[in-house]
Amino acid sequence: MELWYTEEQTDSVRFSAKVKRHLHSEQSPFQKIDVLETEEFGKLLTIDGLVMVTEKDEFIYHDMITHVAMATNPAIKRVLVIGAGDGGTVRELTRYNTIEKIDMVEIDEVVVKVSKEFLPFTASKLDDPRVNLFFEDGIKFVEGKENQYDLIIVDSTDPIGPGEGLFTTEFYTNCYKALTENGILINQNESPYYPANAREMKRAHIKIREIFPIAKAYQYFIPTYPGGHWLFGFASKNLDPVRDFNPEKWNSLGIKTKYYNTELHVGAFALPNYVKEMLENAEK
16 A cells, blocks of 8 residues: 655645655644655655655755855854754754854744654754754744844744744844844745745735845745745845855855855846746735
8 A cells, every 4th residue: 555645735736745654743732743754755744734844855945044144144143043943944054163152942842852853864953052942932032132133044834823923024023123233034935836825925025125124035946845936035134145245255164065055145036037026016
């Protein structure tokens, strides 16, 4: 008998992967968490039936959510990560010796526990001495903080359930206040391809560009996410990710990556016309 995992990406599109074993299933106070071992993608983490991380392509997501900001401002020392319970974002950040503190705020402790047990390829650096884990609501955590972080990474699920509040104007405003003068905000910015994702992409972009003087989107391509074409948002008080980018400085660090490179850094901000038009013409 064959076992297959199937995710309904839209009402008329499904993604399937052949499963070797169903390794773990658990209902946390917030969401349903499953770990599967698949033929093609290795271990696969789902939350509420949606793919979060796979062993084969997670490097794409985690390279692009971290290195674009770190290459734009190599002086980043204090980082806040909201979400990211699988640990992949923290893993990439710990590769920078210049970072002094990483506060990671994950509302669901079960995601971290499961990731440590089943996904060591992403969770391997959660015990780094610079990492401080907070199991609480990231929305409340950032409230009232001013001038504390050089980088905030919002590594969130889609804007449903626990992730919904991470896409609000109030939350982005609090992030702005919590950032230092050259602070950068990176947010999970959904996809332009299917209508439901595109709607949230536009909504997030509108809110952020009303708060930050510099607000841009950049793209990456990941096979297991709906449509395969996804965006992160880059927002900053002062630093432009292309104009203020010094590729020689980042290359001198000698950090070996599987997806990110300094040519791709610039190219990722060159969006297709249909995406540019969607973002430029987006209205509340």
